[in-house]
Amino acid sequence: MAEMQDINLYLFLSAIMFIIGAAGAITRRNAIVVFMCIEIMLCSSSLLFIVFGRATRTFDGTFMIMFIMTVAAVEAAIGLAIFILMYRKTGSIDLDKFNIMKW
Amino acid sequence: MLDKIWLIPALPLIGVLINGLFGRYIEKINKNIIHWVACGTVFLSFVITFIIFIQLLGFAPEDRLYEYTLFNWISSGVLQTSIAYQADPLSIFMCLFVTGVGFLIHIYSIGYMAHDEGRYYRYFTYLNLFMFSMINLVLANNFLLMFLGWEGVGLCSYLLIGFWFSKEENAIAGKKAFITNRVGDFCFIIAMLMLFCGLGEHGIWSFRFSQIFPNVHLLSPEMITVICLLFFAGCTAKSAQIPLYIWLPDAMAGPTPVSALIHAATMVTSGIYMVVRSNILFSLSPTALCVIAWTGALTALLAASIGLVQNDIKKVLAYSTVSQLGYMFLALGVGAFTAGIFHVLTHSFFKALLFMCAGSVIHAMSGEQDMRFMGGLRNKTPITFWTMAIGTIAIAGIPPFAGFFSKDEILWKTFASGNILLWIIGAVAAGMTAFYMSRLMFMTFFNNCRASDEVKHHIHESPRTMTVPLMVLACLSIIGGFLNVPHALKYIAIFGEEKAHHFLDPVIGLGPDKILQKAGHEIAHQASHATAHHSLSLEYGLMLLSITIALAGISIAYMMYIKKKDWPEKLASRFCTLHKVVFNKWYVDELYAFLFVRPFHVLSNFFWKGIDVPIIDGMVNGIARIVLWSSTVLRHVQTGQLQSYAISVIFGTLLLMFYYYFHVDL
Numbered sequence: 001m002a003e004m005q006d007i008n009l010y011l012f013l014s015a016i017m018f019i020i021g022a023a024g025a026i027t028r029r030n031a032i033v034v035f036m037c038i039e040i041m042l043c044s045s046s047l048l049f050i051v052f053g054r055a056t057r058t059f060d061g062t063f064m065i066m067f068i069m070t071v072a073a074v075e076a077a078i079g080l081a082i083f084i085l086m087y088r089k090t091g092s093i094d095l096d097k098f099n100i101m102k103w
Numbered sequence: 104m105l106d107k108i109w110l111i112p113a114l115p116l117i118g119v120l121i122n123g124l125f126g127r128y129i130e131k132i133n134k135n136i137i138h139w140v141a142c143g144t145v146f147l148s149f150v151i152t153f154i155i156f157i158q159l160l161g162f163a164p165e166d167r168l169y170e171y172t173l174f175n176w177i178s179s180g181v182l183q184t185s186i187a188y189q190a191d192p193l194s195i196f197m198c199l200f201v202t203g204v205g206f207l208i209h210i211y212s213i214g215y216m217a218h219d220e221g222r223y224y225r226y227f228t229y230l231n232l233f234m235f236s237m238i239n240l241v242l243a244n245n246f247l248l249m250f251l252g253w254e255g256v257g258l259c260s261y262l263l264i265g266f267w268f269s270k271e272e273n274a275i276a277g278k279k280a281f282i283t284n285r286v287g288d289f290c291f292i293i294a295m296l297m298l299f300c301g302l303g304e305h306g307i308w309s310f311r312f313s314q315i316f317p318n319v320h321l322l323s324p325e326m327i328t329v330i331c332l333l334f335f336a337g338c339t340a341k342s343a344q345i346p347l348y349i350w351l352p353d354a355m356a357g358p359t360p361v362s363a364l365i366h367a368a369t370m371v372t373s374g375i376y377m378v379v380r381s382n383i384l385f386s387l388s389p390t391a392l393c394v395i396a397w398t399g400a401l402t403a404l405l406a407a408s409i410g411l412v413q414n415d416i417k418k419v420l421a422y423s424t425v426s427q428l429g430y431m432f433l434a435l436g437v438g439a440f441t442a443g444i445f446h447v448l449t450h451s452f453f454k455a456l457l458f459m460c461a462g463s464v465i466h467a468m469s470g471e472q473d474m475r476f477m478g479g480l481r482n483k484t485p486i487t488f489w490t491m492a493i494g495t496i497a498i499a500g501i502p503p504f505a506g507f508f509s510k511d512e513i514l515w516k517t518f519a520s521g522n523i524l525l526w527i528i529g530a531v532a533a534g535m536t537a538f539y540m541s542r543l544m545f546m547t548f549f550n551n552c553r554a555s556d557e558v559k560h561h562i563h564e565s566p567r568t569m570t571v572p573l574m575v576l577a578c579l580s581i582i583g584g585f586l587n588v589p590h591a592l593k594y595i596a597i598f599g600e601e602k603a604h605h606f607l608d609p610v611i612g613l614g615p616d617k618i619l620q621k622a623g624h625e626i627a628h629q630a631s632h633a634t635a636h637h638s639l640s641l642e643y644g645l646m647l648l649s650i651t652i653a654l655a656g657i658s659i660a661y662m663m664y665i666k667k668k669d670w671p672e673k674l675a676s677r678f679c680t681l682h683k684v685v686f687n688k689w690y691v692d693e694l695y696a697f698l699f700v701r702p703f704h705v706l707s708n709f710f711w712k713g714i715d716v717p718i719i720d721g722m723v724n725g726i727a728r729i730v731l732w733s734s735t736v737l738r739h740v741q742t743g744q745l746q747s748y749a750i751s752v753i754f755g756t757l758l759l760m761f762y763y764y765f766h767v768d769l
Contacts, residue, residue: 022753026746034746099743 010051017044031086031093035079042072104154105169108188111148111155111198112238118144118231126224134223141227142209145234149202156195164609167192170244170313177247181308182299189244189312193444193610196603197241197376200448204368204455205234207572211459212360214568215466219358226266230364233259237369241376245310246295249377253291253341256370257284263365264357276356283350287340294333298384301326316383324388331384331391334377335398342374343425344432345402349692351425355417359462362417367424367454372447375431382440382611396436396517400528403429405689407535411542412675412686415472416461419543423498424454426532430513433529439516440611441604445587446513448603449505452583453497456576457540460491463565463573464547469558474543479552483562486570488548490577495544497580499537500653503595508584511649515589518645530652537656545664591642 017040024037046068053061083093090097118141122129129136159167172187209230216226236255243249258281265277299310305321307314319327338344343351343366354366365371378385378395385391403426410422427450434443465472467484481488497504500511510533518526552559564570587603588595663670675682684690 022749026749026753095745098745 007051007055010047014044014047014051017041017047029094029096031083031095034095035076035083039072039076042068104151104158105190106171107151108155108169108171108190108242109173111151111202111242112188112235114144114148114151115231115234115238119228119235122224122231123228126228130221130224137224137227138209138213141231142206142213144231145202145206145209148234148238149199149206152195152198152202155190156199159190159192159195164605167609168313181303183308184245184247184310186248187244187311188242190242191610192606192608193376193379194242196444196448196607197372198238200451201237201241201369202234204451204576205237205364207575208360208364208368208455208459211363211462211569211572212358214566215360215462216358217566222266226263226358229259229262229266230361233263233364233370237373240373244312246298246312246315247310249380250288250291250295253337253373253377254288256365256373257281257288257341260284260354260365260370263361264354266357266361270356273356276350276353280350280354283347284340287337287347290333290340291337294330294337297326297330297333298322301330312380316381319384319387327384328388328390331381331388332394334381334384335391335395338374338377338432339398340374341377342371342428342432343402344374344398344428345405348402348406348425349695352418352421352688355415355421359417359458359465362421363455363458363462366421367458368451371424371428372431372451375428375435375443375447378432378435379440379444379611385435386438392436392438394436395432396522396525399429399432399434399436400525400532401429402426403433403532404528404535405429407532407539408685409688410539411535412682413539414474416464416474416477416543416547417458417472419474419539420454420457420461423457423536423540426536427454427498429532430510430529433517433525434513437517437520437522437525439513439520441587441607442509442512442516444607444611445603446509448586449497449509449580449583452505452576453494453580456490456494456573456580457498459569459573459576460487460494463487463569464491466565466569467562468554469561471554471558474546476554476558477547477552478550478554479548480562481548484564486564486573490570490573491548492544493577493580495540498540499657500533500649502650503581503584505580505583507650508587508589511646512587512589514649515642515645530649533649534652534656537653538660541657541660542664545660549665550668589642591639591646 021037021039021041021044025034025041028034028037046065049061049064049068051061053059086093086098121140122137126137159169167190169190170187171189172185174186175183176186177184209227212226212230216223219226233256236252236259238252240249240252240256243252261277261281261284264280265274268274268277295310298315299308301322302309302315302318305318307318307321309315322330336347340347340350351366351371355362357365385395406422406425406429410419410426413419413422427446431443431446431450434440434446463484464477464480464487467480467487468477471477493504497506500507502508514526514529514533517529552562554562585595588600590600593600663674687693
């Protein structure tokens with residue numbers, strides 16, 4: 001029973017982290033902040049994996065974390081490269097100015 | 104050799120493939136190869152036909168039927184049709200002169216088309232394709248394959264009439280021929296399918312002649328009459344009878360050898376061949392025979408009357424063809440099928456001859472076709488003159504030339520059938536024929552030359568390739584008639600009397616009577632019975648009369664165009680209205696334009712502007728416009744703002760979660 005409550009707490013924490021991340025990703029204008037918010041969302045899902053891994057007493061969740069961390073690292077590298085290019089092209093990384101994906 | 108019968112149509116087809124596919128390159132290398140291929144294949148066909156003919160003669164008359172199946176063509180349930188050819192007296196008889204005269208015309212074309220650069224190969228390709236279709240038509244052993252040839256000659260006539268299509272009137276003439284023929288072909292299809300289904304009800308699902316004809320008595324008489332009339336409607340288009348003869352005179356737009364090939368010797372005879380082939384069917388329907396006889400007689404008269412006043416040398420011959428075809432149908436209508444087919448034979452000799460002579464004249468006159476600007480060619484083009492004179496005498500019906508025997512037999516059979524009115528019409532038309540043909544001769548070859556000096560300077564006899572076929576055909580026009588000398592004239596029958604008649608007997612003579620006896624029908628044609636009642640002296644009398652009529656026609660022409668040259672104009676001004684009406688071909692073209700062409704135009708215009716553009720096009724364009732409009736509206740959803748996309752993703756996810764959580768039916 002105590003363990004179930006523990007899980008619920010972790011799940012609650014993960015949901016809050018996810019919502020914070022999503023809200024930030026939608027509302028913030030600075031590309032790096034948006035990027036960081038997305039990382040928070042990733043972390044929240046990583047947390048879920050860990051929690052469920054513990055609850056079921058398997059290592060599957062832990063393995064998934066390894067993948068997610070790899071992807072996050074790659075993302076960071078590519079994302080930062082994109083931001084640098086954006087900055088070079090326009091002198092800013094304000095997302096409102098990048099609406100060239102129209103049509 | 105009988106099992107090589109498929110080679111007869113196959114050889115011209117090989118010619119088509121060689122010249123059609125590679126002709127363009129061959130023509131650049133050496134023009135001669137093209138006509139060697141074209142003429143050679145047709146000549147080989149003729150040789151094979153001749154060998155088969157000799158072989159057929161070796162059989163007993165009732166065994167003279169050989170069917171050869173090349174391969175299965177259509178196999179669909181009860182409908183089984185093969186590409187199969189048959190050798191019997193009628194098909195080989197037709198095939199002999201189709202390939203024979205066709206070969207001569209091929210030879211003639213070498214000289215005539217020599218100056219036509221760049222289109223030489225196309226011309227010979229079409230010519231060979233035409234031979235292929237025509238041979239298919241006469242050798243086929245079922246209606247469907249026959250129809251293939253029937254359509255094929257229609258197509259080739261379109262291609263060849265419009266051969267010089269850069270001049271618009273030629274293209275229009277080709278179109279007219281094609282469309283008129285389509286009307287007839289449509290009737291042919293209906294008749295063919297009615298026959299197929301009608302016999303199918305009695306368990307005989309077949310297009311094959313040898314299965315259809317022995318069983319036609321199973322059909323009801325009304326059905327037979329309808330089928331016969333529809334078949335005949337098909338013939339009126341192909342063989343140029345009232346009401347669909349209008350295309351033939353316009354068909355003179357093509358090169359002259361083409362006129363000789365298509366519109367004198369072969370294609371127009373296909374209708375007559377079809378009726379003779381189905382003679383058993385037609386014999387069972389007196390109504391249909393009566394319609395055929397009257398249509399033929401009236402066509403003969405109408406076309407001959409138009410021919411009297413035309414000035415274009417080819418137009419005169421064209422109307423003469425229509426008129427002669429009328430004769431043939433008159434013969435078929437009174438039940439004298441052999442007489443009809445025999446006239447086809449002799450007519451193919453002298454009409455091909457006349458057309459090719461006309462071509463030679465036109466060649467000599469540097470393309471001039473109006474007889475008012477000709478004259479005096481007698482000494483300058485002696486071969487053309489003499490051969491054409493032979494052709495004229497033959498068509499006018501002076502013995503012992505070919506036309507006399509065949510035409511006289513038709514008139515005699517008509518008279519013997521008891522319908523005197525038909526005979527009078529035929530006799531009058533015969534007189535007119537003699538008149539307009541002599542008029543053509545006198546205007547072209549006698550008196551002084553009325554051409555301009557430049558043209559006069561150029562007048563020359565045609566090359567050897569053109570004159571040799573003329574001479575061969577002239578010989579045939581002289582002796583052709585002796586193939587079927589009537590019993591009354593047995594003293595001059597050098598080949599024996601009624602040869603053609605006996606040869607064709609297995610197909611024509613006995614068939615219907617047997618079937619009629621079996622079915623218990625009234626015998627439709629009384630010709631053979633009525634003949635017995637008339638005495639020999641009457642036959643001699645009528646012969647003399649028809650010779651007199653022919654001579655009268657010639658001498659009137661002589662009076663009017665040699666002796667008293669002012670008569671034609673005087674007559675024309677005296678009977679001003681009549682002359683105008685006849686000269687304008689009885690205004691038949693204008694009548695058709697008023698009755699059919701213009702209403703059809705109006706209707707087509709209505710369907711175009713009233714139905715097609717607003718409704719059909721409107722539907723298609725409307726759908727396109729809806730898509731365009733909705734996308735202009737919807738494109739505003741795509742803002743290009745990264746975060747608005749993120750919002751829609753999140754809301755979408757939320758919606759899905761709600762859906763699965765609450766099982767909401769969206």
